[in-house]
Amino acid sequence: MSEVRLGVLALQGAFREHIAMLQRLNVEAAEVRLAGELDDLDGLIIPGGESTSMGLVAERWGLVEPLRQWVHGGRPTWGTCAGMILLAEHATGQKLGGQALIGGLDVTVNRNYFGRQVDSFEADLNVPALGDTPFHAVFIRAPAITAVAEDVETLATVAALGDETESVVTAVRKGPILATAFHPELTGDLRWHRFFVQIVSDFKSCSG
Ligand code: GLN
Numbered sequence: 001m002s003e004v005r006l007g008v009l010a011l012q013g014a015f016r017e018h019i020a021m022l023q024r025l026n027v028e029a030a031e032v033r034l035a036g037e038l039d040d041l042d043g044l045i046i047p048g049g050e051s052t053s054m055g056l057v058a059e060r061w062g063l064v065e066p067l068r069q070w071v072h073g074g075r076p077t078w079g080t081c082a083g084m085i086l087l088a089e090h091a092t093g094q095k096l097g098g099q100a101l102i103g104g105l106d107v108t109v110n111r112n113y114f115g116r117q118v119d120s121f122e123a124d125l126n127v128p129a130l131g132d133t134p135f136h137a138v139f140i141r142a143p144a145i146t147a148v149a150e151d152v153e154t155l156a157t158v159a160a161l162g163d164e165t166e167s168v169v170t171a172v173r174k175g176p177i178l179a180t181a182f183h184p185e186l187t188g189d190l191r192w193h194r195f196f197v198q199i200v201s202d203f204k205s206c207s208g
Helices: 015-024 049-059 064-072 082-087 191-206
Strands: 005-009 027-034 045-046 078-079 088-092 107-111 120-125 135-140 144-148 153-160 161-173 175-181
Touching: 005 015, 015 027, 015 191, 045 082, 045 191, 049 064, 049 082, 082 088, 082 107, 082 175, 088 144, 107 161, 107 175, 120 144, 120 153, 135 153, 175 191
Parallel strands: 005 027, 005 045, 045 078, 078 175, 088 107
Antiparallel strands: 107 144, 120 135, 144 161, 153 161, 161 175
């Protein structure tokens, strides 16, 4: 794996927890609050928290356009929970005027899919991309992905609300973009962070 330097958007939400996970993997990680801080990064994590607040702070600090350029320029990005909402091209149940704030990931996200009925819950997810051991996922007022474009790979699902025979998507990947509806940074399981670091590292070797 080549050496990579990651940033974690640090406007609001669970950014410290992501940095702690990356430090456990001996990966250099920096808090990002200014557009210029994106310059020398190989990958970016947009954490969970509250997507409306994070969007408002990003707008106020002039970060929306630089973040769009970063993601739409094909740079490796992982959105967890609120971060996933900000990356979605289409969102329902949101206050952002129906507009994705950053976009780049061709999925439809229901912003508070689980939030309305169950504030938080935990579930063991089968994630073939991470190996045979299920991943114990923590969902907090979590969104779900209700539609994915053909070229977006589904990595994990969970039973739909009210109908155990149906499922909704909770983790996807498209090239250098990864999105999870849950919070791997609140568990002791480093596999999602390792998975993203590998994506960033592969991308860095390919792009020279
Ligand atoms: N549903 C929340 C939102 O709209 C996200 C919750 C989370 O990030 N844990 O931003």
